[in-house]
Amino acid sequence: MSETTYVQLLYLACGGLLLTSVLMLWRRELAVLIRVFAVQGFALAVIAGLAALHHGGIELGAVAVGILVLRVGILPWLLRRAVAAVGPASRETRPLVNVAASLLVAAVLTLLAYAVSRPLVELAPAAATSAIPIGVAVVLIGFFVLITRRRAPSQLVGFLLMDNGITAVGLLTTAGVALTVELGVALDVLLAVLVLQILTGRMRETFGDTDVAELRELHD
């Protein structure tokens, strides 16, 4: 693979990452969100795969496969189960901030990510590192989704969006986070999602509907 192809593909994947993030802000249907999330996972796997090809590491290849399995396969599946259990009321009802404002905020957050990431890019200017701001932007957008979405599954999506961003930053910044660490991280994310999914179930048992904004029994 020539250097230019690598860069082109890399940028394409990163663009996909950002685009899917914005889409997640845009769309309200949980089912659509999950599909978009799977696409994003695929883009992430592409970034990992490209890194593996470019640096020629077997470990990275394994990581790419792992990401593909986890983020395109397992996590969307778990999410779908969570949403399916919710029942017909699966459409996201009015987020705390309306869509137009959300998109505007996403733009601002992306700019902020660019501004903040300058030192990161400057440390080792390269094709991969210059895409770091996108990863950071995805993290911030994910955080924003987390604080503006009412339903438990969509909060879950926000959390995973953040996590995708972090993984992207990890893949872009480095070729060699120790495999054990990477594995541990993946496992932890998986477990966190599992926990949240179980809790979603329990919330449904105890509260009936899973509007997180209604969880306000514990307060001062």
Place this chain on the structure above:
Amino acid sequence: MITLLMLAPVGLPVLGALAYLLFGWRPATAWIAAGAAAGELAAAIGLAAVVDLSGPQIAVGGLARVDALSVFMLLVIGTVGLLATAASPSYLAAEIRAGRASMRTAARHSLLVQAFLAAMASAVLAADLGGLWIAIEATTIVTAFLVGQRRTRAAVEAAWKYVVICSTGIALALLGALLLNYAAQHTPVRPGLNLVGLIAAAHTLDPAVTKIAVAMLVIGFGTKAGLAPLHAWLPDAHSQAPAPVSALMSGVLLSVAFYAILRVKLVADAVLGAGFARALLLVMALASLALAASLLIAQRDYKRMLAYSSIEHLALIATGAAVGGPLAMAAVLLHMLGHGLAKGVLFLGAGQLSQTDGTSRIAQIRAVAARQPVLAGCLGFGVLALIGLPPFSIFASELGIARAGFAAGLGWFTAIALSLTAVAGAVLVIHVSRMLLGTPAEGPGAATASPRLPAAAGAVLLAGLTLSAALGVTAGPLTGLLHSAAVIAVGTP
């Protein structure tokens, strides 16, 4: 031998967890948990001796490392863990009697508590930041089910908030760790995330990147340590968890998370000088203190009250860490231990109280002293220990933090922190005195005698208080360890 000693603090609880998985919870197995915690404590003491004799040790292929600081944290985990697990059998038995739990729940509880202990031990034994991160994230996952154990609406709500907020925070820490790793990649030595290596390579780390990384790491681990801005899970989770778990979470988990901040601060100080981490920690600490003190004033629930007091104490610890220097660091470490003991005693006592009185509302509990003198005594003196009255050790550590703060030229910040602590202390005393003192209500309901405090639980509470008082009188054999741990925590300027 050393490897064995270093594996024991993780391995023994894992074995305990396996035991509960295989045999379930019953009177015969009830004390396995305490046994494992005692073993963990013993291993910590052994390690302390080893570290004292021959310095830091590395084992398990470089994944685990132990120095005076981690040994001290192990001691904290072991001590408070022993207190909490020793109080568990009677607590679980009472829960089962009251129909709030089954044998299965008890077994799962014990299993998870063991896993919790193992995760905390591995956090302090981890040789690199990645391992530390994984272990701390693992504590979230394990305790999520413990918080939600009761499956009431409130418990599930608390668990949800706990997991969402903590996972978010810890995700930020992960981002920080990755960025730090990125910075480390571009140094000649490439230390990765190894805690010692990072400090050794500090002068070659890129300061701008490190700054962003440290900010993320401190906010992220600060979430688990109960520091503002992502502190809000704490009162919910600590008030809903079963008493022994609250004791462990408040008494140890927060300190373990703060241990991570201490490690990050070492790197930050080496790269950026003391100013950056200090400013960050001070702002977070003062915000947390102000918040805890304000919310304590009108508090209506005594478990939440204790939880806010934990925020306050961690903020105080953060103030101490921000001050830096051997005295402040020794005080911070002593404070962790003292707070663990006091808060452990208080949460266990509060659990006892909510079992007998059936409510956690301050306004609904009166005249405990007249009904259950021993429990009231433990709670009363526990609160006095918590607000830093001698002879309890928090007095000594608060004094140390304050003294170091004034000496470091942070007089105003220290004075504000002290005033807020004083307000919080005064409010705690007022709330608790309303519950403990007074004349028991006369009437038909008053005739039913309150159940007595189970002997084991009483012994645990008294032991915790006694230990705290003894530590306040003299650190005794801990003195050396405390000082070498403080030296490590200060780092080499």
Place this chain on the structure above:
Amino acid sequence: MSALGIVGGVVQPLAVVAGSPVLVGMMRQVRARLEGRAGPGIAQPWRDLRKLFGKEPIAPRGTGVVFRAAPYALVATTLVVSFVAPLATVDSPLDPVADLFAVVALLTAGTVALALAGLDTGTAFGGMGASREMTIVALVEPTLLVAVFALSVPVGSTNLAAIVSSTLRDPARAISPASLLAAVALVIVIVAETGRLPVDNPSTHLELTMVHEAMVLEYAGPDLALVELASAMRLGVFLALLANLFVPWGIATTAGPFAVLGGVLALAVKVVVLGLALAVGEVFLAKLRLFRVPELLAGSFLLALLAVAASFFLA
């Protein structure tokens, strides 16, 4: 302890004990004449005392030691003051006792004894008198102390003999602003302390107004005689002190018989003049409402305070 002091220590108490009832008699006589009555003559108080001393002592039921001891305490404190203060001679037999603060406190102690006696009777009148008397004392004592302070600051001593000698040496001091202010304040509080109009009317037994008389209602016979004697003596001592603090001339400065005789005569003249002035004043004054009295006393306290301020600022 000088010869002059010893002479004074003997002469002064005698003069006070013998002269005070006469002073009271003279004041009553002057009032009677001014009011168009014949009057009983100036020796009438002595005649009363003789009659009372001849009666049987009474111990009212329900009263205790305090009630019985109070008249003695009252007379004794006044006697001590007349013993140590420079009334007729400038020296005192017990110089370390002749301190202005001590004298003021001693006189107050006598009042306190009487108030306690009033309370000890357990009657409504006793309590009422004691309450009113203590209200007045609570305001009079500070005024006295502050006035004394004002007089002491320029001299640098609270010793009575020292103040008197200092005024003798430096007559201008008597008309200094501090001195004048203090004099006015002292006059007011002495009127209050000795139970004269307009603060208290010694010749009435109306429960709405009486102060001193209410406390002593239960006394009879020799006890009453002592109380009456004591109040006469207190009047005499206060007037003598007032006179000598501001107009000390004539006081004996040597132990010679003529000097001492002159001192006693000068004392008698000064006290009589003051007493007559008081009596004449009383004719034209009505008694103040009880709750107006504090205003008067507060005024005198303020004057005394001003005197102190003046003595500091103008020193």
Place this chain on the structure above:
Amino acid sequence: MNPTGLALGVALVLGVFAAVLGAATRKHLRARAVGAVTALCGAAGTIAGISAMCGTRYYAAFPALLPLSGVTITVDSTSGLFLAVTGAVAFVSAVYGVGYARADANGRLPQAVFPLFVITMMLVVSAGNVGALLVCWELMALCSLVLVLTEHHRRPEVARAGRWYAVMTHLGFVAILAGLLVFTAAADDDTFPALRVAAHHLSPTTASVVFVATLLGFGSKAGVVPLHVWLPRAHPEAPSHVSALMSAAMVNLGVYGIVRVGFDLLGGGQRWWWLLTLALGGISAVYGILHAAMSTDLKRLLGYSTTENMGLVLIGLGAAGLVADDPVVAGLALAAALLHMVNHAAFKTVLFLAAGSVQRGAGSRDLDALGGLSGPMPFTTAAFGLGALAASALPPGTAFVSEWLLLQALIHARPSAGAAAVVMMPIAVAAVALTAGLAVATFVKAFGVGFLGRPRSAGAAAARESPASMTAALGIAVAVCAVLAVLPTILLSQLGSLASGLLRTGSPAAMDGIVVRLVGVSGALSPLMLAVVSVGAALGLVAVVRLVLTRQARRAARLWDCGAGPLSARMEYTATSFAEPLQRVFDDVVQPETDVDVTHARESAYLVEAIEFRNRVLDRIERWLYTPLLRAVSVWAAAARRLATGSVHRYLGYGFYTLCGLLILLAVTR
């Protein structure tokens, strides 16, 4: 180990032993065992104190105690004075406790904590470094708090008083802590010698911060207005032997702190500090005695009187600091303040213990329900009477001598001491004088209404005298009072040299023989002669009257009472009515709350069936200062609760906004 150290060590060992006895012995032995051993502990403390005052200093260091600080013990002559006073009060209170505590405070906890309270007070004054001082101070506060709460299950006011006390003492402690730590930060370590060295190069601002913070902290313990609010609540609610310890010994430690920090460690300092001290003292003295004069609760009255007397002590301290250029007068003022403190300890012990006996014997401490105790409780009545005399600054009373000295010091303050002094001295004199006058009225009320006359309640009518241990303790305390009253010279020379040592002047305001003759300024007083002459005159008079004038025996007769019918207790003046005229006079200051409810008869509005009159004198400062403060705090707390609404989005939002803000900051400042 020298005699001072030995005696102190013995005292500590005995104290701990007594605590163990209190926790371990059986109920019927407990009071006796604890009382006896604590009394010995107090005696040993007194000996240690006297030995230290005579010049035997003691020093010891225990670096292993109190982690991160270490403990140093230094007993010098200043400590000695306070040690001796504390020990003596402890001795008397412990003896009294044998009889008193058996009935009222015989629980394991109070009995075990009582001796600990004694030794912690001794340790406070023996501390030789900041860490030790602070730890002992807090231990003392803790012990006293536990003791105050002894009867919490009987009366709800006890818990309320305990809360006030706990909060105020905690806040006060933080002030002390901050002040001393600012000081320590400038020194090499936290021992007193190091601080003395550091004081020389302390910046004026820092020194002022240190002084003001410690003044507030120590002042709150001494019950200085406006930080006094806990005192008239907590002192009365404690068991009486504890009240005595608190009011006679513990408040002194506030004075100790001010003396130690202000004079000894900071070495005098700026004039306005002492002006502030003097002003606080003056306000405390007048305010305290005014409220004492209005109180009807005997122990509350005594509590306010403590505030008054500490105010007088502070006036002395302030005057000493203000005229520090004039060593003679400054020494005189300081010696007067210290003497007054000792005197106050003596008579307040008597008064609180007697009040305890009254509470025990007559079942009430409400003056309006007492009276007529001189018959059934002669010893207690006599003791209280003498104590009241001692407290009211009348000769031959105890306080008279010290107030006389104080006034002498104020008189001899030269105008050269500065304009501030010239303005303040007359005001100080007025405050002292007003205090003296009101104190007379107050104690006449307390003694006259509480003990004389007829009983006003069934409890008072059935009063019984206390057991021997209590009357013995009272007797000892009265004897000490009497000795201090007539022979202050035995103490004054010591106090004079102590004062000159503290002021580093080297010219002691010494006193000689039986006459207090001031050195360097004109002034002399002999309390002994005064007492002898007065008593002699009275006895002579009795002899003359009984032997010469009337030789008949006294005849018992009915009270005349203007010929009214048989007396009933309801016709008597009560404490409330006694104080009513004074209350009117100071209406604007105390602002009493009165309300009158008139119930009219059903038949006609002109006929009155019942009139209910209520009159309460509330603490004005409490209402002005603390009520708005508490209200502000609760408003704040209510507002703060909006931070924790339970919304997880909001909680995460805190993090999100902080993160964004921080990132922007990092991006901008890079």
